[in-house]
Amino acid sequence: MKKATLGDLQESLADKSGFKQLADYKNFCSAYLALVEAERYTRIVSPSHEHYVFYQYGKTNRNKITRPLNTQLFFESGDELTVAFDRFIQFLGDLKKHKQAVTDSKGRKQYLESNEINRVIYTVQQSVGCVGDSFENANQSRKRIGQIFESLVKLVIKEIGVTCEPRVINLPIPGYPGREMSYELDLVFSRNKAIIASETKHIHTSEVVGSVKTTSKDRIDKIFLDKFLLTKLLGREIAVIAIFLHDVQRAKRGESIFGINSTFKTNHFLGYTVALNKLDGVYYVDPRPEMLTNKLLCEQIRDFQSFLVRDLWVLAKDD
Numbered sequence: 184m185k186k187a188t189l190g191d192l193q194e195s196l197a198d199k200s201g202f203k204q205l206a207d208y209k210n211f212c213s214a215y216l217a218l219v220e221a222e223r224y225t226r227i228v229s230p231s232h233e234h235y236v237f238y239q240y241g242k243t244n245r246n247k248i249t250r251p252l253n254t255q256l257f258f259e260s261g262d263e264l265t266v267a268f269d270r271f272i273q274f275l276g277d278l279k280k281h282k283q284a285v286t287d288s289k290g291r292k293q294y295l296e297s298n299e300i301n302r303v304i305y306t307v308q309q310s311v312g313c314v315g316d317s318f319e320n321a322n323q324s325r326k327r328i329g330q331i332f333e334s335l336v337k338l339v340i341k342e343i344g345v346t347c348e349p350r351v352i353n354l355p356i357p358g359y360p361g362r363e364m365s366y367e368l369d370l371v372f373s374r375n376k377a378i379i380a381s382e383t384k385h386i387h388t389s390e391v392v393g394s395v396k397t398t399s400k401d402r403i404d405k406i407f408l409d410k411f412l413l414t415k416l417l418g419r420e421i422a423v424i425a426i427f428l429h430d431v432q433r434a435k436r437g438e439s440i441f442g443i444n445s446t447f448k449t450n451h452f453l454g455y456t457v458a459l460n461k462l463d464g465v466y467y468v469d470p471r472p473e474m475l476t477n478k479l480l481c482e483q484i485r486d487f488q489s490f491l492v493r494d495l496w497v498l499a500k501d502d
Contacts, residue, residue, distance in 0.1 A: 429469035
């Protein structure tokens with residue numbers, strides 16, 4: 184079988200009809216990892232954070248450099264990714280059957296301790312991001328990369344038997360009869376299999392709104408505002424969560440251009456929590472270290488695996 188070229192993967196990324204099922208993500212990621220191995224792209228270790236690496240493409244692709252990759256999460260071996268992805272799909276089947284009780288299964292405790300759920304999601308999405316980084320203009324692919332991550336999260340949630348779709352709603356503006364405010368929601372999910380009828384336009388009491396972004400940079404305030412406005416305009420509490428891939432970017436440190444910077448703004452996050460409202464959950468596939476150690480942050484922020492295995496079932500009530 185002919186190995187995919189970087190050009191092939193660029194076309195696959197840009198194809199709006201692609202990434203319709205989880206197998207598409209596995210195939211794309213496997214092809215990318217095989218390409219990295221075959222082409223022997225330069226692997227650069229960050230001098231400031233040794234568990235972050237970059238790949239540098241060749242002259243044909245203008246020596247472009249990928250985003251930083253956390254090797255504690257990223258599978259650099261295609262064979263390892265294949266085995267882990269298949270194991271992940273099997274686990275989703277168990278999760279669909281047993282729901283949050285799956286954590287009590289002796290056969291699954293070791294799997295959950297391995298952090299493999301986060302690793303699989305991280306690797307397949309970052310392979311998409313790395314291909315996007317190879318485009319001549321990064322803006323060519325930025326929006327598409329975000330759309331693909333939204334689709335990935337949606338497909339995973341649907342795989343465990345939870346209804347999940349994006350939605351556009353029209354919010355009535357109190358005091359202004361006939362005036363409505365259009366709102367586009369990344370995801371709305373529910374366990375009762377009854378996503379509210381489109382003609383109703385709003386959000387059912389059993390539904391949870393999810394905002395899915397690759398990073399919180401320049402976006403976190405919008406999510407807090409979403410919860411505030413939805414709750415205010417609909418006249419009742421609306422559950423809103425945020426799911427992020429990571430919050431790091433490449434940065435210049437001294438003479439090196441391969442440093443790592445956090446894009447998470449702790450004080451902004453806490454300020455919005457106080458001034459507006461708490462979100463009902465914030466989840467990272469690759470949480471920053473301070474999110475796990477800072478008492479104020481770890482009360483609200485968890486990893487994606489925690490959402491999938493535990494919090495989702497509590498948030499989305501089964502009416």
